[in-house]
Amino acid sequence: MGVARASWTTGLVVDGTRARRRERTRARAFDVGKLAKVLRRKTANDLARVFNGAEKTRERLTDVNDILALWRASAHEETLEELEETLLGVDFGPKASARVTDGVRARVERGECETGEDVRRALKASIVDVLRSAGDSTTIGLNEREGEPSVIMVVGVNGGGKTTTLGKLSHRFAESGAKVMMVPGDTFRAAAAEQLATWAERTGAVMSDSPPNTKPGAVCFKAVDEACARGDIDIVLADTSGRLHNNTQLMDELVGVRKSISKRMEGAPHEVLLVLDGTTGLNMLNQARVFGEAVGVTGIILTKLDGTARGGAVVSVVDELGIPVKFIGVGEAMEDLQSFEAESFVDALFPEEA
Ligand SMILES: Nc1nc2c(ncn2[C@@H]2O[C@H](COP(=O)(O)OP(=O)(O)O)[C@@H](O)[C@H]2O)c(=O)[nH]1
Ligand SMILES: [Mg+2]
Known part of the structure; x- marks a missing residue:
């Protein structure tokens, strides 16, 4: 090149x-x-x-770590609600926050999330799904x-x-x-x-x-x-x-x-x-x-x-x-x-x- x-x-x-x-x-x-x-x-x-550019948004999202530290698969609904709140706090907006959280919920219900780290991965994957749904960015x-x-x-x-x-x-x-x-x-x-x-x-x-x-x-x-x-x-x-x-x-x-x-x-x-x-x-x-x-x-x-x-x-x-x-x-x-x-x-x- x-x-x-x-x-x-x-x-x-x-x-x-x-x-x-x-x-x-x-x-x-x-x-x-x-x-x-x-x-x-x-x-x-x-x-x-x-x-570096996303620093401020990222700081606000560190709450997610605290939320997931307390993750228990048996009581997931409450945690999912807290996650949704956090997403609202960085302007995901009600519709996208709900869509992302639904994506996480689906993964939890399929048994893919044992640990907090699994939920974090599910959250990231769910956001990527939404971002890719509108077509090719690259x-x-x-x-x-x-x-x-x-x-x-x-x-x-x-x-x-x-x-x-x-x-x-x-x-x-x-x-x-x-x-x-x-x-x-x-x-x-x-x-x-x-x-x-x-x-x-x-x-x-x-x-x-x-x-x-x-x-x-x-x-x-x-x-x-x-x-x-x-x-x-x-x-x-x-x-x-x-x-x-x-x-x-x-x-x-x-x-x-x-x-x-x-x-x-x-x-x-x-x-x-x-x-x-x-x-x-x-x-x-x-x-x-x-x-x-x-x-x-x-x-x-x-x-x-x-x-x-x-x-x-x-x-x-x-x-x-x-x-x-x-x-x-x-x-x-x-x-x-x-x-x-x-x-x-x-x-x-x-x-x-x-
Ligand atoms: N911090 C920051 N400032 C930007 C960015 N993009 C544009 N600006 C600033 O926003 C202001 C308006 O930009 P301009 O290109 O004139 O906007 P236009 O009226 O839409 O053409 C200028 O002071 C730019 O330097 C960016 O990504 N980050
Ligand atoms: Mg201009």
């Missing part, structure tokens, strides 16, 4: 016609399957960061048509972390050898394009450019057009507005942006990622539903898990919306975006006792 990656990255900074032609050849050779594999492999290395949809870029649209309310996440995604794609174009589709906030341009510079991405006062749909249409014409772009990352004068207007605009992208490229966008602020816990659910219905969200990115004891909301969001979490944000730095893998996440919440 090291050598291939190095040559990719080098290709991103050289300029001039020959270099560009070379990049184009590389872009064609760019292998979607390979990228998916890289993203998956990264997951394993991510555990430590997830671990892959992202990419364009499989040769020579064409993949288009990823990022949506969510203001302040949730969209633009920052775009920067982190750009970094991650660049690390995997992809050439990225960023699209300033948030035309509502004056400083949004500048913020995105800073991220583009920092991560070696191309920034698409539109004349002032271009409508967001047209900004995105033109960007996809430009990416196709250049021939060296692998991933187009489109930022969008998180606030307009009212919600209906915002949703109409996002639907319009989506349509403009599809109009320029059949099958695009290949992913519509919804960025949700993890610190808002269960409050994010309604918001998520509105976006989900309007623009057909294909994956969730939960940000700011580093600053919250409400990390359990991940489970609730997946359960309620049936949409997989694909990445989590665990800090403000470029590296602080982690692939979401159910088992690693649950291991981070319930580490093995030393």
Whole structure:
């Protein structure tokens, strides 16, 4: 991996016609399957960061150890109720807490839980079941048509972390050898394009450019057009507005942006990622539903898990919306975006006792 990656990255900074032609050849050779594999492999290395990111939620969950220390299979109902309470305390929400606890109860009743440690394993397995029920978290949809870029649209309310996440995604794609174009589709906030341009510079991405006062749909249409014409772009990352004068207007605009992208490229966008602020816990659910219905969200990115004891909301969001979490944000730095893998996440919440 090291050598291939190095040559990719080098290709991103050289300029001039020959270099560009070379990049184009590389872009064609760019292998979607390979990228998916890289993203998956990264997951394993991510555990430590997830671990730190989930610290506050984990602290709150140490109650589980105390509860399980008193485990007696003959009096399990009471313990299961206490477990459910603990899950509620980290924002699993009533529905997901009940579903997880039911999963544990089923395992207990099948005779799989003799000891407290067995129950702990059952609890973790039950949470993993819920997290996996919404589909595959570990892959992202990419364009499989040769020579064409993949288009990823990022949506969510203001302040949730969209633009920052775009920067982190750009970094991650660049690390995997992809050439990225960023699209300033948030035309509502004056400083949004500048913020995105800073991220583009920092991560070696191309920034698409539109004349002032271009409508967001047209900004995105033109960007996809430009990416196709250049021939060296692998991933187009489109930022969008998180606030307009009212919600209906915002949703109409996002639907319009989506349509403009599809109009320029059949099958695009290949992913519509919804960025949700993890610190808002269960409050994010309604918001998520509105976006989900309007623009057909294909994956969730939960940000700011580093600053919250409400990390359990991940489970609730997946359960309620049936949409997989694909990445989590665990800090403000470029590296602080982690692939979401159910088992690693649950291991981070319930580490093995030393
Ligand atoms: N601690 C922490 N802060 C984050 C994370 N993601 C974004 N932020 C911060 O949240 C604030 C809003 O982010 P921004 O990307 O501008 O949100 P947008 O309005 O949705 O585009 C910024 O101060 C970011 O640095 C994260 O995962 N952890
Ligand atoms: Mg923004």
